[in-house]
Amino acid sequence: MNKAENKMKEIKVHKVVVNIGVGEGGERLVKAEKVLEMFTGQKPVRTIAKMTNRDFNIRKHMPIGCKVTLRGEKAIDFVKKALWVKEFRIAEYSFDKEGNFSFGIADHTSFEGVKYDPEIGVFGMDISVILRRPGARVSERARGRRKVPHRHRITKEEGIEFAKKTFNAVVIEEVS
Numbered sequence: 001m002n003k004a005e006n007k008m009k010e011i012k013v014h015k016v017v018v019n020i021g022v023g024e025g026g027e028r029l030v031k032a033e034k035v036l037e038m039f040t041g042q043k044p045v046r047t048i049a050k051m052t053n054r055d056f057n058i059r060k061h062m063p064i065g066c067k068v069t070l071r072g073e074k075a076i077d078f079v080k081k082a083l084w085v086k087e088f089r090i091a092e093y094s095f096d097k098e099g100n101f102s103f104g105i106a107d108h109t110s111f112e113g114v115k116y117d118p119e120i121g122v123f124g125m126d127i128s129v130i131l132r133r134p135g136a137r138v139s140e141r142a143r144g145r146r147k148v149p150h151r152h153r154i155t156k157e158e159g160i161e162f163a164k165k166t167f168n169a170v171v172i173e174e175v176s
Contacts, residue, residue, distance in 0.1 A: 007134065011099070011154055011162045014132035016075035019047070020125045021065040023056060031120050033066045035108050040068045040078065075129075076166075082127050083167050085110045090163060092173045099159025102128040131159055 018040060020032040029046070036044040044066040052060045070078055083090070085105050095101045106124045109116045116122070131154050138146045154162075163169040 008152075009133060011131050011133055011158060013075050013079070013166075014071070014130045014136075016070040016079055017067055017128045017130070018070065018078070018125055019065060019067040019128070020044075020123050021047070022123075023058065023064055025063045028121075029063060029066065032123050035120060035123050036066055036068050036125075039108070039111070040070060040074070042068050042070070044068045079127065079129055080167060081111060083169060084112060088168055089170050089172055092160070092171050095156050095159050095163075095171075097156050099131045099154035099156055099162065100129060101159060101163060102126060129163075131162060 018036060020036060022029045022032050033044045033046075036042075045068070046063040047065040047067055049058050049060055049062045049064045052058065058064060082103075082105060086103060090101060090103055094103050104124060104126045105111075108114065108123045108125060133152055133154060135152065136148050138144070139148050160171050164171065
């Protein structure tokens with residue numbers, strides 16, 4: 001049986017998490033939520049500080065950012081738009097050992113068709129793309145939980161190939 005014919009070996013985008021870290025609550029956080037809702041069409045969830053950091057004036061359990069989780073076609077379309085901003089270039093160090101990748105966008109006004117609004121300001125965002133194969137749910141389900149076998153896990157190289165094939169991404173090797 002050819003590897004390409006096996007449906008259980010097919011890699012898919014499980015979810016895309018879009019995060020904006022503001023570092024404070026209040027008006028800036030509300031504006032960041034508006035930006036995320038404008039781009040994704042979904043209501044964002046606030047992220048909460050896990051610990052107190054007096055240097056940054058952050059207290060434990062204080063809202064400091066917001067995020068949205070996208071799945072299905074919405075997720076793939078959003079990643080394509082975000083990679084357009086990055087000129088379809090992803091650094092090799094952006095991929096983890098499980099093939100997932102993350103990248104950041106420094107300015108939300110870089111997206112196609114978005115203009116600067118002085119009322120909102122400028123926000124950067126982090127985008128994380130989580131890849132899965134069918135059957136990986138066995139590690140998360142409540143009954144009959146098992147580990148995903150090594151032969152079924154996604155490697156960094158397979159994640160890079162998926163990004164090249166699906167999103168026409170160019171993976172850049174950073175030279176030290």
